[in-house]
Amino acid sequence: MKISERDRRICVRHRSRKSSCQACAQACPENCLDVSRGLQLESERCTDCGLCAAACPVDALPGSTRSVPETALLLSEAKQSILGCRSSSEGISTLRVSCLGGLTGLDLIVLATSTQEPPLRLNLAFCHKCPAGASVVPIVQDRIDEASSILGEDQITALLDTQDASMTPRQAMRRGFLRVLLDPITDAAQRPSATQSEVSEGEEFSGIPERQQAVLGRYGVLPDSSKRWLLSKTEGCDDCCRCVGVCPTGALSRKRVDGKKVFEIETERCTGCRGCLDFCPKDGLALSTPEIACTEEAWEKSAELK
Numbered sequence: 001m002k003i004s005e006r007d008r009r010i011c012v013r014h015r016s017r018k019s020s021c022q023a024c025a026q027a028c029p030e031n032c033l034d035v036s037r038g039l040q041l042e043s044e045r046c047t048d049c050g051l052c053a054a055a056c057p058v059d060a061l062p063g064s065t066r067s068v069p070e071t072a073l074l075l076s077e078a079k080q081s082i083l084g085c086r087s088s089s090e091g092i093s094t095l096r097v098s099c100l101g102g103l104t105g106l107d108l109i110v111l112a113t114s115t116q117e118p119p120l121r122l123n124l125a126f127c128h129k130c131p132a133g134a135s136v137v138p139i140v141q142d143r144i145d146e147a148s149s150i151l152g153e154d155q156i157t158a159l160l161d162t163q164d165a166s167m168t169p170r171q172a173m174r175r176g177f178l179r180v181l182l183d184p185i186t187d188a189a190q191r192p193s194a195t196q197s198e199v200s201e202g203e204e205f206s207g208i209p210e211r212q213q214a215v216l217g218r219y220g221v222l223p224d225s226s227k228r229w230l231l232s233k234t235e236g237c238d239d240c241c242r243c244v245g246v247c248p249t250g251a252l253s254r255k256r257v258d259g260k261k262v263f264e265i266e267t268e269r270c271t272g273c274r275g276c277l278d279f280c281p282k283d284g285l286a287l288s289t290p291e292i293a294c295t296e297e298a299w300e301k302s303a304e305l306k
Helices: 005-010 023-027 051-055 064-077 105-114 133-151 169-174 196-202 208-219 275-279 296-305
Strands: 082-085 095-097 120-123 156-159 231-233 252-257 260-265 285-287
Touching: 023 051, 051 064, 051 133, 064 095, 064 105, 105 120, 105 133, 105 208, 133 156, 133 208, 231 260, 275 285
Parallel strands: 082 095, 082 120, 120 156
Antiparallel strands: 231 285, 252 260
């Protein structure tokens, strides 16, 4: 994995050294991320597992979670839905992402909902050959269970048997493994990808807040690892608007009304990174717990605060 300057500009820890966010470092099984100096990676130890990207509350790290809008678009056009890993050429797949470990429970719900023919299948059969496999497989299994608790059973499955995962598409059809088959099967590397402009113009899953909104609107609930946060002003806020520059998701903004600065909170875009709270020297903002934020009463209150 390579961290670009663009990634660092998104990272809330890099935006403000006062930030307490350590989500990526805590998720890394190799301890190769250092956030004490902004966002630094010891690349020689990185296995590209993508777990840090999945843990990041603001999509600051490159990984599978960033490719969700494009992948969802392609899955909606395909009649077969098998996700594989780009680092391995083994096994059947309709599309390949950088690493299945980089997909969150929220991402899996979005992708499973986008498929023409459920279930969404994740090819984990060859992960044992990857240095990150031992860390990735059990976590992906947990995320499948989390997503399935909302979608229902058999909407997302894992391919763990190398015989099934190695079949040719027609062998799989004869075994009854696939109900509908693309002919010929086209790998994601050979398919024309959706352009960024197509994704940004027509895709509703472009960022974490958009995915949350889509899943919440369809199922009325979010997975436990992806909850709504209620961000609000306190009496200490003097509308200085300095925290706006720290927020990487657009939850905070400033406008001028009648020549005066107006500080606004779009709380549904808040992903709980705490960057604004750590930055504000006057304790001018408050963040609820996920459980409180997800109650109907709290959500109505958030609408009144905006």
